[in-house]
Amino acid sequence: MNKNTDRLCINALRALSAEAITTANSGHPGICLGAAPVAYTVFARFLKFDPIFPDWENRDRFVLSAGHGSALLYSLLHLFGYDVTAQDLAEFRKLGSKTPGHPERGVTSGVDASTGPLGQGIANAVGLALAESHLAAVFNKEGYPIVDHYTYALCGDGCLEEGISYEACSFAGAHKLGKLILLYDKNDISIEGDTAVTFDENVAGRFAAQGWHVEQVDDANDIDAIGSAVLRAKADDRPSIIICKSVIGFGSPLAGSAKIHGSPLDAQQLAQTKTALGISGAPFETPQTVKTACAKVVEKNIAEHKRWNELLKKYAQEFPELAETYRKYFANDFDCQCGDTAFDKPEATRISGGTVINEIAKSIPNLLSGSADLSPSTKSDIINGGWFSPADRTGRNIHFGIREHAMGAICNGIALHGGLRIACSTFFTFSDYMKGAMRMSAIMRLPVIYILTHDSIGVGEDGPTHQPIEQLAGLRAMPDLNVFRPCDRSETAAAFAFALNSADPTAIVLSRQDLRQYNKGEQAEYGAYIIDDCDSKPDVLLIATGSEVGLMSDAKTVLRGCGINARVISMPCPELFDRQSDGYRQLVMPNDVTTRITAEAASTLGWHRYTGNCGETLGMTTFGLSGDANELFRKFGFTPENVAEIAERCVIRRSRSE
């Protein structure tokens, strides 16, 4: 491809992007105009892809971490043969279109990750590269590099200012993820103006300090320089960053200004820009030269895919068992076996979780597990699973480091890759640090398993900073995330089984302290069930999760002494119960038993849904305190006597009002 053709292709991308944004009257032209040559170089010269099979598992991955540059990505996909038509570009940011405001995986073919919140995409790319290196180590054989691809990410200044990017890049450097190539569109402009007003890091020095290979390209329009940098990056066994100095809004009358970041060009400015870029013709029309050039790139790539298909066939002949395992990894074709979970001694559910995940790990070999430096406490290690490291890529355990936010987003990347399942753990209170990544798991509907231990004031001495209060409500309010708080080992096993059979993310919230065993967890899949019933019709329903289920059973005993019949309901996953049939819900919580008490050592927000007008919610209305966990439960009213007193009060109030 000659230089003039390249330039025309790049300018066509710029024109398409700007046109889409102006047509939508919404979007971010700055990065599209500035970074077009960078993204183009990757797509035209390096990226291994097949627009006909956009999910080909050995394709190179491309993550637009600077998700506001979506119009550029859609324009690339349009030119390179993906199912994104000129009409789709014209419908940019319209409800129901294939071209939403930020890239959305599942909505647009060729989008490898949903992005938008800055920094996430870089960490996703780290996870994609990790997955590739693990799968390569597990499956590749001499002469059969069936897992062998690069992961590219394109980021801007914003991504690099976010803490998650430092965390993820520190991890990538320590783990020498050499097939990760980060392209940094350095335009030095952010929304409040020159980035130097608050960000004047030596980015090259920063990445070198984190163990990366660093390349600098002085002019982002110099695609030969970018190309050479990518070649050197591929040759280096460290992750690489290519710092490309660009001009925001290149080619437009507002080039170099913060104004072009997030506001569309008006019709006149768009016309000026297209003229400057040498692009004429109708809106969304692509010059024939560009079409021809891009078609050649696609052709070459499709041939590459075919060669890989042949290789895989030979591999299957040479290594039939391994090939079958490969298939099962990518089809996620393993039965989840939790083993016998019956147990009769008090046990912390975090310990139960450790037992369960190890049992499951035997039946699901593509399950990896990691922790933010807390696995001795969260018990999430796969024992004898080995540790992922530069020396051993087959390790199934991951030292994520004290980097919760990157951990969540790296797990998203691992899940995005395909071929692997992933669990990660930290203390529940620190789920706050990775909330942004958990949200992306839910938005992308990735089945990441979050193991969140030390779930309440039961943490004890570590005090209020370490005792979750509002976290359950916050996570339960999130769409497409299922939150389980099991009460014993059998419910813990049910939660893990649910998670491994789910297409969505699951948070499993576990206790630090010992809990009693009920061994009825097979019903946990309904979200709530009768765990400890009275002999006759209940006067009161006692509803709880996790450590408070045992409390309710004790309260039931106290109430029996007062002649009040109580039914104890365990509700490990309220959102799941809400999805059950009316009939089942009635069975568990009959409408005519209106006296209902809930107990959870957390914020009561959300529990009034079940107590209605005649019940009460027992929970935490303040932060916790440092002290012995048992003393704390007493101090905050989590005693059988107090629950019984509340229930009696409700029953009396109810009988008076009748």
Added chain:
Amino acid sequence: MNKNTDRLCINALRALSAEAITTANSGHPGICLGAAPVAYTVFARFLKFDPIFPDWENRDRFVLSAGHGSALLYSLLHLFGYDVTAQDLAEFRKLGSKTPGHPERGVTSGVDASTGPLGQGIANAVGLALAESHLAAVFNKEGYPIVDHYTYALCGDGCLEEGISYEACSFAGAHKLGKLILLYDKNDISIEGDTAVTFDENVAGRFAAQGWHVEQVDDANDIDAIGSAVLRAKADDRPSIIICKSVIGFGSPLAGSAKIHGSPLDAQQLAQTKTALGISGAPFETPQTVKTACAKVVEKNIAEHKRWNELLKKYAQEFPELAETYRKYFANDFDCQCGDTAFDKPEATRISGGTVINEIAKSIPNLLSGSADLSPSTKSDIINGGWFSPADRTGRNIHFGIREHAMGAICNGIALHGGLRIACSTFFTFSDYMKGAMRMSAIMRLPVIYILTHDSIGVGEDGPTHQPIEQLAGLRAMPDLNVFRPCDRSETAAAFAFALNSADPTAIVLSRQDLRQYNKGEQAEYGAYIIDDCDSKPDVLLIATGSEVGLMSDAKTVLRGCGINARVISMPCPELFDRQSDGYRQLVMPNDVTTRITAEAASTLGWHRYTGNCGETLGMTTFGLSGDANELFRKFGFTPENVAEIAERCVIRRSRSE
């Protein structure tokens, strides 16, 4: 003080800490034993403090970012004359003691910040240093350095792995906060073992890249080397890090191992440790030599405080007006004036917020405001307030950069300092990134004002990643944080006025899109009020916040057409309404009007509290979509017709059941 005395003091600190932890049978001896000489050097040789007046505003600040080293901090406070007795140390981690598991501001005198969640303390220290530099620029006069102190922070490997530390340090470097000195206890051990398994950064290179002055001390026990490094750090106009290579658990039989991080020594190990350290005597007994040496340090410091008192007196004579302003800054003695907020045109509440904060900023000169690179959208700038920078420390606006987590924690530091009020802004969806810092605002009860705009699917084209759903529930569930979602300019003003008169943090959640004006916001201080009533007794209550209040008024009109009387209730702050008297709550929501509909373009979690058994909640059960905001509201059922239909259905159901 001679070397032997220093050594004895340090070993006394080690013994006290280890003793406290063993007595509590809970805590983290590793850092206490390893970092004792580092913290001791600061306290004995540099720190300016007065244990009799621990809140002296010109003291040096000391933040233990590695909060799990609390026993070391308490031991220091004990030796240096603060109100922490040997008995208090013996009650370490006991419920109600002065020595909780992690340092808690307000519980223990001399604790400058509550810490525990890693990395927060570093960012707090950045905020403290920022506050000092701003106040110094505002108040100091030639020969009158009345604001003139350093901020020290002690951190470990864990703090430096967290993204928030990179963000905060990047900010500190760009803003040349030269009076910030970070002591890094580099013991290379974290809970999962050698930090190198996942963290092998060149930390010196990293900080140099961020514009810091870097010092390295090869042996943390070499306090002369630490002392010289601090002197050079003070002489440098950049922030400084002093990397002190230490041995975790120094002096104990488990020195150098991950086992000593978070588990107490047993009695025998403690005895061995004390012997190795040359500390005999009863538990919590301090050698006389140590007492005498520390008393001298305290004496010198008290004299320093007295000299400062004299200086302030002279300053007040020389600059009486400025001295009065200084007093008002630290007493927070300004009336909050919002001006006339009556308005009659549709306006986005983010725009209202911009108007209000600028009105308030006139009456409250010690109010600073900043944004995570979104102020042109969040409208949080104090116009003509100037921008805080190395060239102008008096600027009242802060470019926090795209660093939400550090922004929140830096604001906590500014609030901790005293003398200033602080507001910060970002898009509501990105509050996820700073959740950890917001929680610390609430735990420390710091009146930080969080301005969170673009509050729902009203964001429109930017799509699901940018449209908050679960954030309101998550924040409302947090104790000691008040969350306002105003419906018009007058409520926005009320929210700001509430925030500025509150001792606790406030989140003010604002719309991107225009909302109608009611001009009844003076009642917003009750949390909820009747904003649009019917003429006779209501059949139904329509309860909403923010953008959905207008929707409810329209629904009321529709319902009137069907002969149903509806009362519209605006509930900008549910948690505040819940704290009102029974009488007031009855007035707004009479018990006998049981048909209640709530509407909020967010998760419905929490709203059943108000709807009871006979109502319905209208909200979001999925993530949003990219598209025109008005289309989205229609698609998700936020139309007057749909609300009216729901209400009718409830009324009919109710009348049938009666």
